[in-house]
Amino acid sequence: MTDTTIRTYEGETEEEKTTEQAGEKEQCPECGGRLISDTEHAETVCDDCGLVVEEDEIDRGPEWRAFDAAEKDEKSRVGAPTTKMMHDQGLSTNIGWQDKDAYGRALSSRQRQKMQRLRTWNERFRTRDSKERNLKQALGEIDRMASALGLPENVRETASVIYRRALEEDLLPGRSIEGVATASLYAAARQAGTPRSLDEISAVSRVEKMELTRTYRYIIRELGLEVKPADPEHYVPRFVSDLDLSDETERMARELLESARQEGVHSGKSPVGLAAAAVYAAALLTNEKVTQNDVSEVASISEVTIRNRYKELLEASDTAAPA
DNA sequence: ATGGTTTTTACTGCGTC
């Protein structure tokens, strides 16, 4: 009995959605009657004349059967998505701060007191040991820095994973939470191909650059993370948009970097400098006005470096593709 | 710790608006 109630429940929600979305459009081509999706037989049939409109549709219902509520709980695999961005992957209980019940009604004062107590204990339980608390703080920090730098969510996720691993491998003792969190973010950004320079990172972090580089190296080494040397091309789009330059210029800059790579001008030079120079040179070639000073500011690189690099870039592009 | 390389700082001269 319970079997059928559960199944129909699942089915009904499905049906409600489909009829709600498609609404009036879903009419029988024969008689204009209402269409009913029969999940049992994977068909869509007309309510009036019985015409089968669609067959072999995907059954979105569960493939298991449950015979009572407990069993359903056990077999059901749905739930909120887990995320590495929360210290407990988002699996812990959350008690809302508003004193409202599930229907939005205000709670009685007795209930309110009870909920307050529950909140207190839930919070204590959730951040039980030091590692949990540590993680909580670090993830908060990562989140703050990431949004300050305009880094996408996947980078934060990666950073969180790196931090979590560092914590598991007992890499923390002797190092500040801040430092490791910052280093994780730095590594994540580079791995994701949206690198931020050390300067930019340390600008939003409370950690000194020296400590940052030190912990960064340490983390990379201990966790065996593979981080390829930053590709100058990855900086280009950001510089271009910061300077309000055209797509044409961006394409040009990439070409310059490409030919530079072929000529082997790369090695040893700072990728940021190379990127900045490429953008400047490209702007020059496309007759858009940017000063070396402008570029040096958005790239936080000295003008001298830009000058030196962009001469090399132009030479390289001449020999690579004499135009 | 040291030496070699790269980047930065600071300063100068040239041409243009």
Add this chain to the structure above:
DNA sequence: GACGCGGTAAAAACCAT
């Protein structure tokens, strides 16, 4: 005259040994 640009020398920072 201010500004953008190019060059240079010395200092600082960085990296590998």
